[in-house]
Amino acid sequence: MTEVKAMAALQAGEPLQPFSYELGPLGDDEVEVAVHYCGLCHSDLSMIDNEWHMSKYPLVPGHEIVGEVAAVGANVPHVRQGQTVGVGWYSRSCMHCHECMQGDHNLCSTAESTIVGRYGGFATRLRAHWGWVLPLPDGLDPATAGPLFCGGTTVFNPILQNHIRPTDRVGVVGIGGLGHLALQFLRAWGCHVTAFSTSPDKEAEAKQLGATDFVATAGPNALARLANSFAMILVTVNVPLDWEAYAKILKPRGCIHIVGAVPSVTIGGFTLIGGQKSISGTPLGSPATQADMLAFAARHAVAPIVEPFPMSKVNDALERLRSGKLRYRAVLQNDLG
Structure with missing residues (x-):
């Protein structure tokens, strides 16, 4: 069992506060990521405030994740322990429907969103299906690359x-x-x-x-x-x-x-x-589109303009976002343990 420390909203619109939970056994098709950085997106704010009427509390936001592979399931083919990877809005799709089979995984009717009905990346650990865990190309800074996995x-x-x-x-x-x-x-x-x-x-x-x-x-x-x-x-x-x-x-x-x-x-x-x-x-993009985007960003030096915050100070970052003063993305560095 893996104990996770996180920052969570316990009710709609409330400030985030320390929260902990345990992850069960690692699935054969799952990757466990030790979160190093996580971007703050306006969608996180919408979920905290339940603007879209699908939030469940306690809510751990965060879907622009960059970190290190901490563990891999038995059937994970393409990432290895210790590799720097990222995860975005989606954390799983079925991999067998018509949309998935033709490369439109983001249009899968059962696609799992990283912060909808599950705990997201404002945490020490996160799990996702291997198909949605992408290696970070050389040339991209892990400290600023998180927003590429959603906004990019x-x-x-x-x-x-x-x-x-x-x-x-x-x-x-x-x-x-x-x-x-x-x-x-x-x-x-x-x-x-x-x-x-x-x-x-x-x-x-x-x-x-x-x-x-x-x-x-x-x-x-x-x-x-x-x-x-x-x-x-x-x-x-x-x-x-x-x-x-x-x-x-x-x-x-x-x-x-x-x-x-x-x-x-x-x-x-x-x-x-x-x-x-x-x-x-369009709703974001498929894993292949994400990989192309990351490669293009690395080749052409496309990078988010970010303001860094410790993850424990996420409420300060949220206040910057709510006030419209953020230029242009906040990235949280994990200091939760």
Whole structure:
């Protein structure tokens, strides 16, 4: 039996507090990871507050995990004890359904989320199915790589799914935890990238991260001059938008692709029909997509901008996130024992 020390919310919206539990016998298809670092994602906050009405308490958040393989089950084929690995939003899928067999493990109807109905990575140990445990490539810093396993995959997968070419113009709405990674990936991909933000003071940093152009969207008719421009508008925010205005700046066959938890999308049918435009979304990515993303990030020096915190001070990090002051991701270093 393995005793685990963790930080948990005992009720919705409460500060996290020390919590301990035991792991049962290691499954034949499981990897046990000694957690060294774990990113703090807005989804962790949503789960702590039960915004999505699926949280179970005590809740141990954390799904951007980097650590060391502490033990492997009898049927684990590809990682070894002592290896540096990461785990993201998903910790298991069935490996036999149609979606899994064609490589869309993230679309498996029984896929297990790392912090839904189980204990996550704000802890000393975590277990996951071997298929979702990925070795960290050389060139990526374990102390900052955690957010790539959720945020990085979330914004990289749409580039693949929408067949974005280096010659395309792409817009990124929101320059936060997701958006600041999207700018870096798209710049490295070769695209002409436009950052859209309600905060004009983010222009300089957005351009440093990879934006070719910057549009402050707070003013009237801010988007009108961009009609017929973009192959994809990647929406990384979770707030209502003027969907009609964004659809009008897509070029024919362009798409609005949603990865932020927006409350709703309202758009006229003819706005889409006339230019054969579309609205789409993706839930993170498969293990293969994650591996490609990690390799691409290592090759092109794509890295999250992070603020480090001891894991025992996770409530300080959560307060930074709630206040909107975090730039752009918190990473917790495990000091729980």
